[in-house]
Amino acid sequence: MTVLALPRFALLACAALLAASAAAAQVALPAEGTVTLVGEQIEVDLDGAAEAAIGARLLTTRVVDIGGREVGVLTGVYRVVRVEWPRLRAIPDADASGDLPGADRGDRVALETPGDPSEIIIVSDPADARISWNGHLLGMTGDTLTVAPGPYSFTFERADYEPSTFDFEVPIGQIRQESISLDQAAGGDVLYNSAKAKFAACDFARARDLASEAISAGLSGEEQDEAFILFEAMRQIAPAAERARAQRAKESDVCDAGSALHLFVKAEAAGDGVTRNLACDDLRRALPDDPLVRQKCPG
Numbered sequence: 001m002t003v004l005a006l007p008r009f010a011l012l013a014c015a016a017l018l019a020a021s022a023a024a025a026q027v028a029l030p031a032e033g034t035v036t037l038v039g040e041q042i043e044v045d046l047d048g049a050a051e052a053a054i055g056a057r058l059l060t061t062r063v064v065d066i067g068g069r070e071v072g073v074l075t076g077v078y079r080v081v082r083v084e085w086p087r088l089r090a091i092p093d094a095d096a097s098g099d100l101p102g103a104d105r106g107d108r109v110a111l112e113t114p115g116d117p118s119e120i121i122i123v124s125d126p127a128d129a130r131i132s133w134n135g136h137l138l139g140m141t142g143d144t145l146t147v148a149p150g151p152y153s154f155t156f157e158r159a160d161y162e163p164s165t166f167d168f169e170v171p172i173g174q175i176r177q178e179s180i181s182l183d184q185a186a187g188g189d190v191l192y193n194s195a196k197a198k199f200a201a202c203d204f205a206r207a208r209d210l211a212s213e214a215i216s217a218g219l220s221g222e223e224q225d226e227a228f229i230l231f232e233a234m235r236q237i238a239p240a241a242e243r244a245r246a247q248r249a250k251e252s253d254v255c256d257a258g259s260a261l262h263l264f265v266k267a268e269a270a271g272d273g274v275t276r277n278l279a280c281d282d283l284r285r286a287l288p289d290d291p292l293v294r295q296k297c298p299g
Contacts, residue, residue, distance in 0.1 A: 053117035115172035208234035
């Protein structure tokens with residue numbers, strides 16, 4: 001069987017084009033495995049002593065008959081994300097160019113790497129963080145990972161700590177240890193205090209987001225109820241404040257409107273009609289022409 005030498009990542013999908021390229025150099029493309037499963041990931045069974053590393057580029061080819069000649073057509077370019085010899089899993093290479101059809105069961109596989117892989121150990125403070133690449137779990141910090149050379153952005157996650165992404169340049173054929181530190185996630189009370197500070201500074205959009213994060217992080221009792229009220233008020237006033245600022249309203253009026261709407265939502269939750277009406281008076285004074293004010297306080 002002969003295989004057409006393909007320009008890297010090029011698609012040869014047209015039989016006429018292939019026939020017209022008969023003068024092109026042809027070399028054997030080494031086949032090192034077979035595609036056995038397809039989907040968002042593909043699964044490959046490796047042949048014999050073939051080996052692969054995380055991040056290695058994987059080319060899938062399909063044999064077609066062109067004028068009595070068997071030719072290998074490139075069907076996909078993938079990156080290895082898991083190796084459990086003799087099987088591996090790979091995902092489409094986001095950097096590959098060309099409109100490739102994608103691998104199918106039975107396609108043959110060739111591995112491509114710019115050099116010998118490295119053994120990488122990433123230790124973290126705290127330990128036992130999950131390591132992901134392109135959304136796929138590779139292992140835990142402290143594990144030894146066999147990784148093909150090249151640039152990577154690994155994401156690290158651990159309960160009660162902020163997810164963090166670090167860039168690494170994996171060298172050719174080395175054993176290397178890297179160290180990272182994770183930042184402890186802020187608790188709900190810390191986030192809620194930050195939300196209140198942003199509210200006081202009239203940064204209503206950021207106050208809304210922080211209040212939402214505080215609720216997700218966990219609050220209890222009255223503090224949780226207050227955070228819900230703050231979130232709902234900020235959710236409503238943030239677009240109104242943006243409109244008012246675009247119309248060059250006084251910043252003091254924008255801030256007054258935020259305080260009034262917060263009072264309005266709080267009074268509405270408590271069933272306090274008197275305070276609700278007072279809040280409407282303040283809203284009308286601050287932003288009399290805004291559609292939110294007319295909706296909340298008709299008449």
